[in-house]
Amino acid sequence: MSGILSPYLTLGAILFCIGLFGALTKRNAIIVLLSIELMLNGVNLNLVAFSKMGVAPSLTGQVFSLFTITVAAAEAAVGVALLIALYRNKPTSDVSEMDELKH
């Protein structure tokens, strides 16, 4: 399995698309956050695969994927904190009911 890049890229694309579909259709805000996490992981797989068997293989791709994981963790923490703060104002976790800015 050394030197074949496209299966990894395809798997990354599949994971990205599953995450995108979940983020677009799920109505639970927590699951929307998790779907975004899944999309970021699909991108990470691409970075790691290219760092192993890309045109110019080097460890830089792995370092960049570490940075992506860190940003994803920060995003998840801030997202959950925002959801909990919102839950105090309006006890719901349904994204279709979070429409205060509309009115």
Next chain:
Amino acid sequence: MLNNLIDNLKDPASYLYMLFAILAIGGGIVMLNSAKVVHMVASLAVTFISLAGLYLTLGAGFVAIVQVLISAGAVSILMIFGIKLTKHRHDGEDEREEAEKVGARSGHLHEILAAVGVLALFGVLYYAIRKASFPTAPAAEPVNTILATGKLLVSRYALPFEIMAVLLTAAFVGAIVIAKREEE
């Protein structure tokens, strides 16, 4: 892609790839279809752990460990806490009543439109992956990638590493301030 896979079936690494890929995609599919929120988080944890296995087969040990620690560990637990701290009506009949009240038809239309768009995006991506030609990389010499990645993080990428630490600190302090109960 499939031909390449069949050609390489003798290689044990391709079995590992197939196992982890099926686990990852299966976790995602279960996430899309399960009824309870906690099950969704658990299936996505399976996906994250199998991605860590894929990183290991790609020789990225450091990233695999960080993936298990942060994505599969911290983020999943954080999401479960988020679920437990908010109320959910996703257990059984309540959701169905809710869907009927809101109007199931518009929900279905929304889902179908989203599915069509996502499938179109996947088609474009898959076409691009098939069309692109990747020159065969020179065989990488086996190095201790965990050691090399750690050294790279504190030498060449020391400044981004420190900025990342500042970003994490700011994000977590901000999260605590946002989620803190306001005193009257």
